[in-house]
Amino acid sequence: MERVYLDYASTTPVDGRVVEAMLPYFTERYGNPTSFYSFGQEAKQAVEEARAKVAELINASPEEIIFTSGGTEACNLAIKGFALKNKKRGKHILVSKIEHFAVLEACRWLAERGFEVSYLDVDEYGFVSPETLEGAIREDTILAIVNHANNEIGTIEPIAELAEVAQDRGVAFFSDACISNGSVEIDVARLGVDLLALSAHKMYGPKGVGALYVAKGTRLEALLHGGGQERKLRSGTENVPGIVGFGRAAEIAKKEMRSEAKRLRKLRDELIREVLRIPRTRLNGHPEKRLPGNANFAFAFIEGEGLILELDFEGISASTGSACSSPTLEPSHVLTAIGLSHAEAHGSLRVTLGRFSTREDVKRLLEVLPRVVKRLRDISPFKESFEDYVEGTEWKGGEHRHV
């Protein structure tokens, strides 16, 4: 059976051109960039070339790019590194409710160590409004955090406006752009952010490499200590093949982004239009201000884990915000933040398209999905509303716990 991958927001295949660029750095140019002899210097040069390419993609200066082991480390370095370095100015951090766990957990870590974290509400589409941010800033606020785009529902945030509000109040601004980088244009000069997290494996580069943009003048405490690589902000021998791959991926994205985004938007809009023909289905996120390849739906009265399994039996890979498929058995915090009830959030499906997605892939999903939704709804006791049977029902198992 031909497999159809529709989970590009989870990770992407590495582009063949990227693999090609990386290969020599495993077996031939394997030097340590710190070494002074030629093996080291050619590796160092490769790292610096990659840095320039990543910087160019987001309109930064090369010296503002710190390579990390991935998006999670970039987020941790941004948040903990900034908070620890700047705690004398204040200990209050603002963060949106719909961040990736790499951001939320780093904030929680700080909250357990004397920092105070406040959570910014989002509207029904997932937007953080400048007014919400403005109203939440206090005298002791040092950092505000809002993702550039949301990885589940694809909503692209008004980062330039939000960062301006923060800047006016002397608050630094960090945005996690792991999911959007390479797929929509990001210009740090125009956005006015102080810190921006990037990841290679969401943009056809390898796993295990990411970067943090650190605007000139923004001071961070290092989290990893050692040989002092990456301007002493990230010690450890550079992942040279990974960084080279990231650079190549950035170069390709810069060149192809515009036409690719146009192609994906068209494909995505066709997909959304067709899927919404299924009764009692809603689109999560904004109809237009969303990532080109992202579609997120909620199907009433069914649960997403079964949906994902059924699709997988048909060779289709996609993801869900259902609690039953998460290790914590909690439904997606993003879907509940935009106002879905827990029951509704269970029936969500995220379909994310990317560089190698074709119209055939979408067609295949559209062939299978209505049938699968119908089958699961046939099994479900809920046909018209979740309240159908609540009335007059003795809800047993109230003590029922997910253990």
Add this chain to the structure above:
Amino acid sequence: MYSKILIDHFRNPRNMGRMENPDGVGKVGNPACGDVMYIYIKVGKNDRGEEIIEDIKFETFGCAAAIGTSSMVTELAKGKTLEEAEKISKDDVAEAVGGLPPIKMHCSLLASDGLKAAIADYRKKKAGKGDAAEG
């Protein structure tokens, strides 16, 4: 992560659907938690005059484990006396589906609870009717 037996019951659920005029209904779970199970039973008598589960059906909102264990519990209970059926435990259900990932064990609890709730509902209705007849 799931056994072949469970996947089979998820993909080809036995005794699935709503029952018209059931003798007892068990409704357990909560939509907010992501699993709700309805178990419907029809009660008859065997050769020895004992009450048995003559027919049983289920409807489930939930994950593959919840659907698969619902299907399994209906198979385990069908034809059993009410006393035997009541004794079906969550471990019996989990074992019958070939084991469950630890995080999904609560699904087998829900299935056995659903069956017990359906039997309890039947007994309650019967007692109610008895009272009415006597009254």
